[in-house]
Amino acid sequence: MAKVFERTNGLTDKPFHYCPGCTHGVIHRLVAEVLEELDVLGETIGVAPVGCSVFAYDYFNCDMHEAAHGRAPAVATGIKRVHPDKVVFTYQGDGDLASIGAAEIIHAAARGEKITTIFVNNAIYGMTGGQMAPTTLEGQKATTSPYGRDVSHAGMPMRVSEMLATLDGAKFVERVSVHNAAAVRKTKKAIKKAFELQLSGEGFGIVEVLSTCPTNWGLTPVESLKWLEENMIPYYPLGNICTPEEVK
């Protein structure tokens, strides 16, 4: 009997603190599996954000660094410039990356920093209690938009990946999802490609992963995946947005 699926060495044995059904666990595992498969666990330095995944440093079996809210790309820039031979990634949520950290991610991409960003977009602030985020969908209820996001006040949700793809420094931009097993496998491929391009010194890479927040959406985990598929994917279309010419 051959093992077709076992727990990766890229994760520590500490159980995740995430709510039941939170897809952070899936995305953590995919990043860890990719780092293990590329055999770079000992060469990797990750930067954890502020948000639900603030304890990411406890879960990844590589060197990790914590950053102030939204500043993970700035910290990762410093690490990568001091250690250009190391693999450096940031793991950020949508409140962290698209709101308070918008300036940092845009300028890291514009400078073409050779880092990889895993951007987890669940259209809400999770840790602080379900407030409206820049990525909250039109009409979506949140604790700070109890009647649904009113676009006449808050504007339309931001498509961060498309925005970053307009910058010349951003070499690899892809949006993926984790709403079923096939989508999870595609997500792993995208994450692997992003890390491979960092290893070949291409430039800035970002993988946006559409994720769920059953607790703050007020849905069961199973309903959340359905909600993601029916509501988020039409507004945030999946697929590759930019790849270097030579690896297409």
Place this chain on the structure above:
Amino acid sequence: MAKAKGTVTFREDRCKGCELCTTVCPVNIVVMNKDKINVKGYHPATVSDMDKCIGCANCATICPDTVIEVERIIEK
């Protein structure tokens, strides 16, 4: 045609009872064990009929808490 057979093992005490694994099984054998409560206080996931398992690893792929391990043999 080669037939695949699988075995799934659950680290039950890590399970948070989210039921995502039950939605992706192509042969519908992953169920929540309502007769049992794990240390976290949830009904853990289990397999009702292991003989039907084809070892596709869909359940392990979607599991957010790395509860599941999958083994597979191909019968000729």
